[in-house]
Amino acid sequence: MQIEKVYEPQRFEPHWAQWWIDSGIFRASPENPGRAFSLVIPPPNVTGILHIGHMLEHTEIDVTVRWHRMIGDNTLWLPGTDHAGIATQMVVARQLKEEGINYRDLGREKFEERVWQWKAQSGDTIKRQMVRLGASCDWSRERFTLDPGLSRAVREVFVRLYEKGLLYRGEYMVNWCPHCHTALSDLEVAHADVAGHLWHIRYPVNGMPGRYLTVATTRPETMLGDTAVAINATDARYLDLHGKTVQLPLMDREIPIILDDLADPEFGTGVVKVTPAHDLNDFEAGKRHNLPKIKVIDENALMTGAAGPYATFDRFVARKSVVADLEKIGALVKIEDYKLSLGKCDRCKTAVEPLISTQWFVRTKPLAGKAIAVVESGEIGFVPANWTKTYYEWMYNIRDWCISRQLWWGHRIPAWHCGECKEIVVARETPTACPRCASLNLTQDTDVLDTWFSSGLWPFSTLGWPDKTADLAKYYPTSLLITGFDILFFWVARMVMMGCEFMGEIPFKQVYIHGLVRDADRQKMSKTKGNVIDPLVVTEKYGTDAVRMALLQGAAPGTDIVLTEERMESSRAFANKIWNAARFLFMNEVGQASGLSGAEGALPIEDRWIVSRLNATAQTANRAIEQYRYHELAQELWKFFWHEFCDWYLELKKVSGTGWGNAVAAFETALRLLHPAMPFLTEELWQRLDLPEGHPKSIALAQYPRYRAELADPEAEKEIAIIQEIVTKIRTMRAYAALDSNALVGPKHQLTGTLRLSECIAGPARAHQQAIQKLANVSLTFADRHAFAQAAAAGSGTTTLKDGILYMNDSEVNFDIELQAQCPQVEVSPEAEAAQRKRLDKEREQLEKNIANSKRQLTDETFLTKAPAKVVDSIRAKLADYEAQLAKLS
Numbered sequence: 001m002q003i004e005k006v007y008e009p010q011r012f013e014p015h016w017a018q019w020w021i022d023s024g025i026f027r028a029s030p031e032n033p034g035r036a037f038s039l040v041i042p043p044p045n046v047t048g049i050l051h052i053g054h055m056l057e058h059t060e061i062d063v064t065v066r067w068h069r070m071i072g073d074n075t076l077w078l079p080g081t082d083h084a085g086i087a088t089q090m091v092v093a094r095q096l097k098e099e100g101i102n103y104r105d106l107g108r109e110k111f112e113e114r115v116w117q118w119k120a121q122s123g124d125t126i127k128r129q130m131v132r133l134g135a136s137c138d139w140s141r142e143r144f145t146l147d148p149g150l151s152r153a154v155r156e157v158f159v160r161l162y163e164k165g166l167l168y169r170g171e172y173m174v175n176w177c178p179h180c181h182t183a184l185s186d187l188e189v190a191h192a193d194v195a196g197h198l199w200h201i202r203y204p205v206n207g208m209p210g211r212y213l214t215v216a217t218t219r220p221e222t223m224l225g226d227t228a229v230a231i232n233a234t235d236a237r238y239l240d241l242h243g244k245t246v247q248l249p250l251m252d253r254e255i256p257i258i259l260d261d262l263a264d265p266e267f268g269t270g271v272v273k274v275t276p277a278h279d280l281n282d283f284e285a286g287k288r289h290n291l292p293k294i295k296v297i298d299e300n301a302l303m304t305g306a307a308g309p310y311a312t313f314d315r316f317v318a319r320k321s322v323v324a325d326l327e328k329i330g331a332l333v334k335i336e337d338y339k340l341s342l343g344k345c346d347r348c349k350t351a352v353e354p355l356i357s358t359q360w361f362v363r364t365k366p367l368a369g370k371a372i373a374v375v376e377s378g379e380i381g382f383v384p385a386n387w388t389k390t391y392y393e394w395m396y397n398i399r400d401w402c403i404s405r406q407l408w409w410g411h412r413i414p415a416w417h418c419g420e421c422k423e424i425v426v427a428r429e430t431p432t433a434c435p436r437c438a439s440l441n442l443t444q445d446t447d448v449l450d451t452w453f454s455s456g457l458w459p460f461s462t463l464g465w466p467d468k469t470a471d472l473a474k475y476y477p478t479s480l481l482i483t484g485f486d487i488l489f490f491w492v493a494r495m496v497m498m499g500c501e502f503m504g505e506i507p508f509k510q511v512y513i514h515g516l517v518r519d520a521d522r523q524k525m526s527k528t529k530g531n532v533i534d535p536l537v538v539t540e541k542y543g544t545d546a547v548r549m550a551l552l553q554g555a556a557p558g559t560d561i562v563l564t565e566e567r568m569e570s571s572r573a574f575a576n577k578i579w580n581a582a583r584f585l586f587m588n589e590v591g592q593a594s595g596l597s598g599a600e601g602a603l604p605i606e607d608r609w610i611v612s613r614l615n616a617t618a619q620t621a622n623r624a625i626e627q628y629r630y631h632e633l634a635q636e637l638w639k640f641f642w643h644e645f646c647d648w649y650l651e652l653k654k655v656s657g658t659g660w661g662n663a664v665a666a667f668e669t670a671l672r673l674l675h676p677a678m679p680f681l682t683e684e685l686w687q688r689l690d691l692p693e694g695h696p697k698s699i700a701l702a703q704y705p706r707y708r709a710e711l712a713d714p715e716a717e718k719e720i721a722i723i724q725e726i727v728t729k730i731r732t733m734r735a736y737a738a739l740d741s742n743a744l745v746g747p748k749h750q751l752t753g754t755l756r757l758s759e760c761i762a763g764p765a766r767a768h769q770q771a772i773q774k775l776a777n778v779s780l781t782f783a784d785r786h787a788f789a790q791a792a793a794a795g796s797g798t799t800t801l802k803d804g805i806l807y808m809n810d811s812e813v814n815f816d817i818e819l820q821a822q823c824p825q826v827e828v829s830p831e832a833e834a835a836q837r838k839r840l841d842k843e844r845e846q847l848e849k850n851i852a853n854s855k856r857q858l859t860d861e862t863f864l865t866k867a868p869a870k871v872v873d874s875i876r877a878k879l880a881d882y883e884a885q886l887a888k889l890s
């Protein structure tokens with residue numbers, strides 16, 4: 001068997017990526033046997049390229065999906081992209097601008113054509129990248145939210161919601177972005193605290209000379225649109241003014257004084273101005289009191305004709321003028337510094353303007369009820385579980401969802417306006433005439449739907465709904481959703497509402513929320529900070545497998561993931577180690593990897609040991625994937641390959657020089673264990689093995705090793721542990737001695753030593769004398785049992801009499817050391833047992849304390865965000881160590 005000297009993943013990764021697709025390895029079919037496991041991708045924006053957060057998400061999904069495929073489930077990972085309304089429209093509009101074209105001049109149809117052209121050219125970027133990163137999706141089922149099938153589902157849902165009275169068109173206060181020129185949902189507005197001012201303005205009360213009402217506002221320009229001032233019915237200071245009016249300064253308009261809870265006697269002067277056209281709370285108050293709505297700011301954030309002398313001013317210019325003019329006429333009482341929460345468009349960062357407009361809304365309360373119930377009943381589970389609380393908080397306070405957007409790119413709203421009788425027709429198919437007046441003068445609503453409206457249907461629209469398809473029957477509800485917390489409401493919550501409403505069933509059974517990828521200093525990655533890691537750059541540099549492994553190592557549930565160059569480098573070294581192990585195996589002509597066998601059925605001890613270790617690793621690996629403990633999976637596989645398979649097993653094999661077929665069989669099993677985490681390397685090596693007739697064509701379709709109780713071999717583990725301990729101790733002593741002085745004790749210098757052992761340890765040690773001597777480069781003699789018994793008698797005063805002592809009586813190295821290996825206690829006096837028990841209890845108590853401490857630190861958010869990655873890693877390592885010690889102790 002030939003294998004290249006150097007591990008160069010760049011050479012074979014693209015090959016397997018394409019081969020997996022060409023040979024249909026990941027294609028699902030509802031007809032295939034096996035329990036269904038399905039998962040839909042959180043569709044990336046078609047505008048985008050993948051960032052490292054995507055790579056983390058896709059790696060976690062891929063590990064889980066590959067594992068399900070290997071344990072025999074009928075597995076589907078459905079890929080696709082989102083048309084991403086605003087984001088895409090902005091990208092193409094910007095491109096046009098660079099060509100000197102204003103997209104509005106182009107007209108709607110031409111513009112849409114341009115976007116489709118652009119999508120055809122660059123829309124495949126995401127797919128190409130995902131393929132290259134090894135995502136095991138079924139590309140034959142790739143979907144796009146604007147596909148004809150998905151668009152049909154969108155129309156169907158819109159019409160059904162309308163028919164059920166769950167969808168309406170109405171005048172409402174919306175968040176308006178004057179730059180993107182569209183309404184935004186609450187979720188698309190980012191709030192930030194900014195330093196602002198409170199301007200106190202006094203309004204003269206009509207008919208009561210010298211009497212004023214003072215209001216405080218953070219947006220003085222809106223006073224031009226005031227239609228009332230409000231006082232609280234319980235506020236004795238002003239009650240005599242009820243029924244009177246004030247004169248609005250600058251505009252010289254008479255406006256009423258109303259009683260409303262909008263005015264809080266405890267806050268400010270207890271009087272508030274009411275501007276129904278430019279503030280949501282005022283809008284509601286306006287409805288209660290039938291106040292006129294005077295719109296003084298328009299869709300471009302310019303002042304309207306209703307703003308009198310300020311008409312056509314920009315809103316911020318108008319603010320300055322209004323303040324200056326108020327001061328001039330003596331109406332400005334004072335200006336205070338004030339911290340306020342300013343809403344900005346999440347896309348373009350323009351300050352959002354609350355405006356009244358006519359929009360389409362989904363009545364969400366009735367939908368939310370079911371969506372809450374399915375989480376309460378446990379039908380849908382969140383991992384980590386604390387996200388459940390966040391979900392409830394939002395769901396209980398949900399408000400109607402504004403779904404119309406004033407954009408050109410997206411699903412056009414299936415509603416038609418009659419030019420004659422003003423009837424609005426909502427229909428699945430384009431109507432030819434008005435059903436009320438038969439007029440042919442019908443025009444379709446110009447708005448499109450919020451992007452999240454279509455992605456909310458993703459789990460069933462992608463499987464063929466509204467048709468009753470075999471895919472839906474087999475793969476819905478999907479099994480799992482892996483996604484980021486930032487789209488919990490945008491997307492996850494909406495899918496739950498839509499799934500429950502239209503399928504009558506939850507869209508997924510579990511939601512795993514992953515963390516953010518951060519840099520070595522636990523900083524968020526951002527272009528401005530310059531600490532962004534580009535997945536394509538690092539996969540080219542270290543190989544995809546190494547980057548996947550590096551990401552997985554940090555991917556503990558509920559924590560953010562630290563990714564550093566060092567970690568990727570060491571992961572590459574790990575891959576290299578496996579590569580070299582394969583090279584070594586392939587050079588020793590090996591035989592088929594069909595299964596382990598020994599002479600007359602008896603396996604050599606090192607083979608028994610590796611089988612037992614593989615079995616234990618399989619147990620942890622299966623459990624880790626099942627519980628999304630990706631970090632544990634990575635750590636266990638690392639430990640197994642590096643510290644057990646390479647460091648000990650292959651070394652022992654070199655000494656014994658026989659049973660290479662067993663080594664290859666063990667290696668083959670280990671590759672299958674590793675495959676979900678490092679798919680390329682494992683496929684490359686697996687394909688080079690001499691596999692038995694009838695094997696699957698890809699390791700991705702081979703069986704994932706399962707834990708089998710009968711494979712556990714504690715006897716072999718104990719025996720190899722004795723060899724490991726003696727060799728390690730001798731190596732350590734050599735290292736200490738070398739530190740002290742000289743090169744005389746370098747690895748080439750053969751040491752001499754004596755072992756004094758109890759019978760139970762002496763047996764295995766003698767049996768493996770050759771291996772120990774070779775691995776530690778030592779010449780060993782065994783002191784007889786009498787000598788040992790005498791030594792033991794001499795030390796009989798102590799309670800911890802060891803069963804093994806190693807004397808290094810070399811001219812250069814002179815140490816003696818007790819071994820930890822112990823023989824089973826045969827006879828123990830009750831006093832000794834009680835003492836022992838007491839000591840162990842104490843030890844256990846201490847360990848439990850340590851474990852609790854580490855756990856507390858690892859769940860402390862403040863600590864986690866502040867502590868350096870290294871510290872957190874070392875705490876995690878310590879915790880694992882404590883837990884292992886405790887298990888041993890128990």
Ligand SMILES: [Zn+2]
Binds near residue numbers: 178347
């Ligand atoms: Zn905007």
Ligand SMILES: [Zn+2]
Binds near residue numbers: 420421
């Ligand atoms: Zn009509």
